[in-house]
Amino acid sequence: MTSLDGYKWRCSFAFGKYEQMASALLLALLLMAHLDCPFARRLYGLDGFNQNYAITWGANHVSYLDQGRVVQLSLDRSSGSGFGSKLDYRSGFFHLKIKLPNKDSAGVVATFYLSSRTNARHDELDYEFLGNREGKPITLQTNIFANGHGNREQRIHLWFDPTADFHDYKILWNAYQIVFFVDDTPIRVYKNLASIGVEYPSQPMQILASIWDGDSWATDGGRTKINWTHSPFYAQFQGFNIDGCSSDSITCSSPNLWWNAGSYRELNPAQKAAYQHVKEKYMTYDYCYDKTRYPTPPPECYQ
Incomplete structure (x- = not known):
């Protein structure tokens, strides 16, 4: 050369x-x-957990299974445990795959929820899994807080055993609606009705999960207590990728974000049919029909 x-x-x-x-x-x-918006990275397993989440309490009651793909929270007499996202979000389609405590879990509460860090006027979107005696169904309670006002509980019994395997629990939150899903089935819809004065969650929220002692209220109104001889109780979580717009962005309502697209602004016909089926067959309580608490139902109940 x-x-x-x-x-x-x-x-x-x-x-x-x-x-x-x-x-x-x-x-x-x-x-x-x-x-058009900062996302949490789509990492999986322990890498995904460490990238997007951190233990918030009860660290000595947390363990990692299946090479870090599963985070197990435990509850005994001394403590429960929990974890939360490192970022807060202002919109997204959030999920965790959860396997609940088996056998006698009366009084035990496992949760997956979004909550703002404000106090009196906080926003919150709740999944609360209320344990029960062995052979009796676990109750799934959802609740919605907006500007500090909650008391919007709905309860269902699931159509499968949530202690036998993981199921995907999801929350869609955009400027148009909030939808709770179990796997791909919608179980609750809360539309943005701010135009008629209904408060709607809008504050940045953290993703949280926990297991704790709720036997003062969770099972049979608190009459059925935790049997501590069956502890520790375990709730297992996986699927730590996050599809959400972080709170430091000003574009969280952008139509470029897939969960803000037209197809996510209302249920499609198949989803509406599935949702109606859940309400008719599996719902055990709806605040909209509680005449003792609400002689006149809240305005969102008429929509």
Whole structure:
């Protein structure tokens, strides 16, 4: 190779290298423009947990199973445990796959919820799993707080054994509606009716999960207590990727975010049919029909 040939080869190599770098930079910029909002990275297993979540309490009651793909929270007489997301979010389609405590779990409460860090005027979207004696159904209670006002409980019995395997519990939250899903079945819908004066959650919220002693109220109104001889009680969680818009963004209502698209602004016909089936067959309590608490139902109940 002559010195001229060597020069040409080095120039060609350098040009190709910079061309690749420019292409990679362009791709990154295009992706950022398309996303239009900061996301938690879609990592899985223990990497996903450590990237997106941290233990918030009861660290000595937390263990990692299946090479870190499962986080197990435990409850005994000394303590429960919990974890929470490192970021707060202002919209998204959030989920955790959960396997609940088996056998006699009366008085035990496992949770997955979103909550703002404000106090008196906080927003919150709750899944609360209320344990029961062995052979009796676990109750799934949902609740919605907006601007500090809650008391919007609904309860259902699930159509499967939630202690036998993992199921995917999801919360869609955008500017149009909040939908709670069990796997792909909608079990609750709360529309944004701010136009008629109904409060709607809008504050940045953290994702949280926990297991704790709720025997003062959780089972039979608190009449059935925890049998501590059956402790520790375990709730297992997996699926730690997060699809959400973090609270430091001003574009969390952007239509470029897939959960804000038109197809997520109301249920489709199949989802409406499934939701109606759940209400007719599995719902055991709905605040809208509690005449003792609400002689006149709240305005959202008429929609």
